[in-house]
Amino acid sequence: MDEFEGLKREVERLLDMVDSENSDCEEKIAIQEEVGDLPSSSVAVEFLEDEIDRKEEILLAASCTLLNMISGLDHSFDGNERDMGRLQVEEFRAACLGHKVLVNETEEQTFERADLIRTLWQKKILDSVRLAYLQGEKEMPFRPYDQTELEALKTDSGEKVYRLVRKGFREARVAVRTSVDFKPWDLEEGRECTLSELLDQLQALIRGRSVWVAWFKRVVLSDNLSNFWIQKANNKNSWLAYPWIRINLGNGKYCQFWSDH
Incomplete structure (x- = not known):
């Protein structure tokens, strides 16, 4: 909260430095286009709050994307505290x-x-x-x-x-x-899990197994390992994929789109 208040004061200070008579000022035009014709103090606060929201959304969306890709990062806890x-x-x-x-x-x-x-x-x-x-x-x-x-x-x-x-x-x-309906969750701490914490968990996870294998299990095998040995009709994958994978899967170390090292 203190950081947020400090940012608000800084933006208000910068706005005060803008020449109100100079309508061509780039900073002033950018802010006014973003939030409309409001008093300068309201413009500063609203503009800043919206920008903070957008940045927070990016971080949360990145966390949710990780949970979607790698099920091992998620916990089984499904209390209503996790509901987005x-x-x-x-x-x-x-x-x-x-x-x-x-x-x-x-x-x-x-x-x-x-x-x-x-x-x-x-x-x-x-x-x-x-x-x-x-x-x-x-x-x-x-x-x-x-x-x-x-x-x-x-x-x-x-x-x-x-x-x-x-x-x-x-x-x-x-x-x-x-x-994604559930927020990333730290089961031990009983609170939301940050993106940084998820990335730390990811590092720990890939020490034990390949991230590429985890991705393949999730996306291609639909989280069902039996699909690896049973050739099932799937429009997304060529019938040649399964025989090739059985021979060349390895641990994903030399994969071109994701390296473990």
Whole structure:
């Protein structure tokens, strides 16, 4: 959070340095084209937040792609904490406790308020996902919500609640794009797994076996090793593939499209 606030202040400082009379300023034009004709401070914050979301989406999508390619990286845990786009009750309650609307608001009242907010925005996320699927789309709109409503949420309920909602929409967009329903998960720590941690796991995995073999098992053999010895009709693979593989599979060391070393 401190890093995010620091970035916001830096962008606002740079905007203040832009000559408001110079309409040809490249930085000013780029930001205005991105987020529209809003007051300069709002432009800075919105532009930065959208850019952060896009970068986070890239990282999450990369993690999901790894899970799709190499099943050995995934854990069997399927609790609802892993659901992409799910707003967690406990996180919302904790966020609302840190931003009480009334001075004398009780914990029970805070929890009720948190649950109402969560239910409202969870429905918006799910509706956006359903609409994308019904329309056969592989991409969900970047902003499938009313921006003024989200800004009002930040004003009324605080930065943490606002961030949780944006994170939910971000995960939903990645889920629609990658067809992955579960977030990468660290079973031992009981939390989301980062891309860096997945890459570390991948290194450990390939020490014991070939990544190429893992890819081949997943993509060509459809995760069924019996397919390796049984020639089945498959339009994607030539009938010559299986006899050739039996002779030349090896450990994938000299494979041209992926090397273990």
